[in-house]
Amino acid sequence: MQGSYTQEDEPIAELNLIPLIDIALTLLIILMVTTAFIRHPGVSLKLPETATREGAPETSKDLTVVVTAAGDLYVDGKAQSADSMQSLLRGVAAKDKQARVLVKGDKTVLYARVMEVMDMVRQAGLTRVVLPTDPKPTATAVQGRQ
Numbered sequence: 001m002q003g004s005y006t007q008e009d010e011p012i013a014e015l016n017l018i019p020l021i022d023i024a025l026t027l028l029i030i031l032m033v034t035t036a037f038i039r040h041p042g043v044s045l046k047l048p049e050t051a052t053r054e055g056a057p058e059t060s061k062d063l064t065v066v067v068t069a070a071g072d073l074y075v076d077g078k079a080q081s082a083d084s085m086q087s088l089l090r091g092v093a094a095k096d097k098q099a100r101v102l103v104k105g106d107k108t109v110l111y112a113r114v115m116e117v118m119d120m121v122r123q124a125g126l127t128r129v130v131l132p133t134d135p136k137p138t139a140t141a142v143q144g145r146q
Contacts, residue, residue: 046134
């Protein structure tokens with residue numbers, strides 16, 4: 001018979017990829033399942049939608065003040081009372097008068113509550129205030145959903 005002649009001492013030149021693919025797919029499934037359960041810390045908030053946006057993108061140096069639909073106040077993700085927030089804002093202003101403050105108000109919160117927060121920021125001496133919004137869906141994106 002003719003065919004390939006191999007000796008028993010020769011190394012196998014083929015690599016079996018099936019176990020490697022099995023492990024990769026298993027890791028992919030585990031990653032997909034676990035990321036579905038990871039919740040990002042923060043406050044649940046629905047910002048108003050606008051066609052235009054104000055200011056530069058959010059950075060880690062910005063101080064973020066959140067006013068929830070219930071009127072609760074959060075500074076950088078931590079619940080604050082009005083007095084503690086005022087002292088925190090004054091501390092930030094003492095360190096850096098040019099610090100940027102993002103005031104995020106839920107779209108259902110009363111306008112008066114957002115203005116109270118804006119007044120606290122101004123009383124602390126901070127003047128760089130941004131009111132972030134979510135982008136308004138464009139007409140083409142709405143038509144694409146239908």
